[in-house]
Structures are given as C-alpha cells and as structure tokens.
Amino acid sequence: MSLLIVLAGIILLLFLTLKKLNPMISLIIAAIFTGFCLGMPASKVMQSITNGIGSTLGSMVMVLALGAMMGKLIEDSGAARKIVFILIKTFGQKNIQWAVLLTGFLVGIPLFYNAGFVVLIPLVFAIASTTKLPKLYIGIPMAAALSVTHGFLPPHPGPVTLSAIFHANIGQTLIYGLILSIPIAIIAGVYFPRMIIRNVSFSGKKFEMPEDDSLPSGWKSFVIALLPVFLIITGTVGAGLTQGQPSGAFFTLLADPTAALLLAVVITVMVQKESIATAMESCTQGVKSIAMIILIIAAGGAFKQILVDSGVGDTVKALTAGLNLSPLFIAWLITASLRVTLGSATVAALTASGMVLPLVGAGAPPELMVLSVGAGSLMFSHVNDTGFWMFKEYFDLTLKETFSTWTVMESIVSVLGLIGVLLLNQLI
DSSP, rough: OOHHHHHHHHHHHHHHTTTOOHHHHHHHHHHHHHHHHHHHHHHHHHHHHHHHHHHHHHHHHHHHHHHHHHHHHHHHHHHHHHHHHHHHHHHOSHHHHHHHHHHHHHHHHTTTTHHHHHHHHHHHHHHHHHTTTTHHHHHHHHHHHHHHHHHSTTTSSSHHHHHHHTOHHHHHHHHHHHHHHHHHHHIIIIIIIHHHHHHHHHHHHOOOOOTTTTOHHHHHHHHHHHHHHHHHHHHHHHHSSSSSSSSHHHHHHHHHHHHHHHHHHHHHHHHHSSOOOHHHHHHHHHHHHHHHHHHHHHHHHHHHHHHHHHHHHHHHHHHTTTTOOOOHHHHHHHHHHHHHHHHHHHHHHHHHHHHHHOOOTBBBBBHHHHHHHHHHHHOOOOTOHHHHHHHHTTOOOOOOHHHIIIIIHEEEEEEEHHHHHHHHHHOO
C-alpha cells in the first residue's frame, strides 16, 4: 500500500511539472501530500521536511557554491575557450571528435551542464562551419562528455548530493566515476555518431585558432580547469597511503571537496589577470546562477526524507530481498523509471535516493550506489527534459531526429554506466 501512495505522490509531482509549476514548489507539495497519505502526523511531516532540507544542504551547499564560483571564474577568464582552441589545433580535423570529447570533459568537470553546453555550442558550430563537417558529428561528442560528467563526477550537483545522502567518499566516487566516464564517453560520443552519420568527408582544411591576447596561457588554462579534480584525487590517494602518519591529516583535509574547492578558488583568483574585485563579482554571478538548483536540491532532500522517515525504503528493501537482483541494478531501475516519468535527472536521483537508501551495504558500496543512481538518472531523456529541447533547438532537429540522436546517446550512457558499476562491484 505504501508504494502505491508513493506512486500517487510521483504522479502528483508529474502533474504539477506538466503544469509548469516550479520544480521546488512541486517537490514540496508532493512531499507533504505523500507524508500525509502515508499516515504521518502533520508535525512529523514538517519536521521531516525541515530535516531533509537541512541534512541535504548542510553537507554540500558549500561544495555547490564553490563549484559554481570556480566554473564562472574559468568561463570569464577565457580558460575554457583557450582549452578548446589548443585541443582542436593539436588533434587535427580527422580526429576532431576526440578533441571535442576531451574538451567536453575538461570544460564539463568545473561547469554545470547547461553552462558547459552554452559555452561550447558556439565552438561546435564554428568547427562544423570551418571543416564542413555535420554539426551532429561534432556536437554529439560534446554532449556525451558533458552528460557523463553531469551524471558521474563531483562537483556536479547530482553526484555531490547523492554522496552526502549515501555517506559516500567523494574522492572515491570521483575516481570510480572517471574510470566509468572515459570509456562510456568514447562509445557514446565518438563511435555512436560514426554509426549514424555516414559518408563524412574531410576537406583537409585546418581549423585556425584565432589570435586573442586576452586569453590566459595554455598551461594556466589547463591547471585552473583541472585543479579541483587534481586536489581531490591527490588528497584521497594521499590519505590512503599515509594513514597513521602526521601528513595524513593534511591529505584528509585536501580530500574534502569543500577544502579542495576553496583552495582552488583562492589559487584561481590569485593567478588571474583580473582584479580581486572583478573576480569576486564573477564568483557572485556564479552562485546566483545556481540558486534555483540549490533550492530544487533542498526540496528534493525534503521529499527524500519523507520517504525515509515513513519507512518506504524499508518496504522496498523487504520486497526486493527475495529477488535475485543486485541492489545496484534495483537502484538504477527505480531511478531510470523516475527519470522517464519526471524528466529532471536531479529530481529523479533525489527521489530515488530515499527509496534505495536501505539497500546500501556489503553488496552495494555507497560510492557505487551514487554512480548507479547517477546512471539511472540519465536514462531515456525525452520531451519532459529541458536537455532534450536544448539539443533539439540548438541543432535544429525534428522530434524524430532528436529521439534518434540525443535520446539514444543518453540511453547508451545510462546502460553502459549500469554495466560499468556492476563490473566495478565485482572487482573492488
């Protein structure tokens, strides 16, 4: 009965979303409705919502804010554009997909999906125009790289929030996410478009990198863009190698995403040409750009807490106990179903987290549970997802063409992500 009530809550959430109500408001309404229908007293419902918001934001709001600052600094400094030009000039026309794929990774790690898409799309069109190659041949690698970083790699909102909910080590999640992301992005971003776009001819004309003295140097651009990832991985590996030693405390601090991002922001501000006042304005604009994302995550945390406090997660665990299925697969399946229903990857992941939290255990390490839910949240993007419409409109596609390119690409990333998680679970 409790699962039917949760289904009713999800249907209400879908209805409100279709009516264009703000996702944050929709999630809070759905959370209150679900809590009452599950027999929770009013005081308990509101207390769960408060606790859900507090526990979700308390552990990751600074990571999101500092990540947004970092992304805006990279964007405004021109480091992202410099990386694009260098990679394209280095790889050449015949390997242009690899250049765009790597560019999507480097730009996508510090930038949120929408920001990365908007930053890179003019370069995709410029490359396609100069080389006379199909736009989708260049654009799908970019979209695939941004998608896998969005679904699998901190400091993006989904992986960061899920790491907090499942009590996963963010450094380990990042390392495992990188192991999955690289081969998945290559398959979905390079080989998939080659399968569907035939008769691609290369003119031999080189893509000329425009001269722009205002852009930072190449080495500085790469260092700035990759600094947060480098610091978190260094701290995680160092902490594992120096356990019990005096230096272990330093690496433990460095592995914390808040400390790593704070240090990265400070270093980036120091090495930029702009004044501190200008850099701080960029930081402010960066945080403003994700204010609604933070509120949606907070509301998702409230809905998640209702599901946890009402015992729905325990019900799911009991119902699936007799099934000979991996908890990681169950988590992916539930999240994928919510993604197809609700559209938003972040909302689907947060809603699923409250249902699958009790499944975390010996057969499902928290870091892999983060990646499994992240993979499920990318499944079969269609007309209820803003990413679907962004891709359609920017590339001027029909609905059928968008389904056969964007939707299939996202589904490939999702399914391969599940397979990769299951393989990692057997190896670690």
